[in-house]
Amino acid sequence: xxxxxxxxxxxxxxxxxxxxxxxxxxxxxxxxxxxxxxxxxxxxxxxxxxxxxxxxxxxxxxxxxxxxxxxxxxxxxxxxxxxxxxxxxxxxxxxxxxxxxxxxxxxxxxxxxxxxxxxxxxxxxxxxxxxxxxxxxxxxxxxxxxxxxxxxxxxxxxxxxxxxxxxxxxxxxxxxxxxx
Ligand code: SF4
Ligand code: SF4
Numbered sequence: 156x157x158x159x160x161x162x163x164x165x166x167x168x169x170x171x172x173x174x175x176x177x178x179x180x181x182x183x184x185x186x187x188x189x190x191x192x193x194x195x196x197x198x199x200x201x202x203x204x205x206x207x208x209x210x211x212x213x214x215x216x217x218x219x220x221x222x223x224x225x226x227x228x229x230x231x232x233x234x235x236x237x238x239x240x241x242x243x244x245x246x247x248x249x250x251x252x253x254x255x256x257x258x259x260x261x262x263x264x265x266x267x268x269x270x271x272x273x274x275x276x277x278x279x280x281x282x283x284x285x286x287x288x289x290x291x292x293x294x295x296x297x298x299x300x301x302x303x304x305x306x307x308x309x310x311x312x313x314x315x316x317x318x319x320x321x322x323x324x325x326x327x328x329x330x331x332x333x334x335x
Contacts, residue, residue, distance in 0.1 A: 185260055190243040193236055194259040197276060197283040202228035206247035206256055214240035215247060220276035222283035225296040233276035238264045 176183065200223055207215035214237040223231055234247070234256065248256050266272045284292065
């Protein structure tokens with residue numbers, strides 16, 4: 156009986172395919188279209204909030220994040236996802252106008268507290284700018300804003316001058332008409 160069991164053990168150990176794996180060291184291969192934790196490209200996100208608006212479970216909140224592009228995302232707002240509510244439907248990904256949000260392959264979401272499974276942009280961003288790049292972009296955004304301000308002030312001045320010119324013309328017209 157013992158020999159029979161030993162024979163069976165040896166046979167199955169050497170011939171059968173693997174049925175268990177040493178988790179988490181050996182991870183399961185996921186299907187190509189697996190919907191896991193989102194992946195955000197913070198360098199192209201424009202902060203439009205469409206992902207948050209379309210989410211059927213209201214699990215996306217727009218929050219500030221430093222490592223995006225202030226030239227494209229003026230308010231520097233990025234999605235934060237509450238995985239306690241997310242059903243991984245992918246609607247937010249479909250809705251993104253610049254395709255900067257994707258469903259990733261990471262599937263492990265655990266925490267001791269409810270807030271541990273709320274992932275901010277810092278946890279879902281797979282692409283972001285460095286401190287140096289952010290400083291350069293901020294300087295450029297500031298320069299562009301100042302240029303815009305100057306252009307608006309010049310346009311307002313020109314408009315006021317034109318209005319004043321019209322006013323003066325209107326004032327002189329009746330006397331001209333009287334003399335004729
Ligand atoms: S996958 Fe669906 S439920 Fe999850 S954040 Fe996106 S829209 Fe909301
Ligand atoms: S992830 Fe896409 S939809 Fe969401 S705020 Fe950024 S650009 Fe808009």
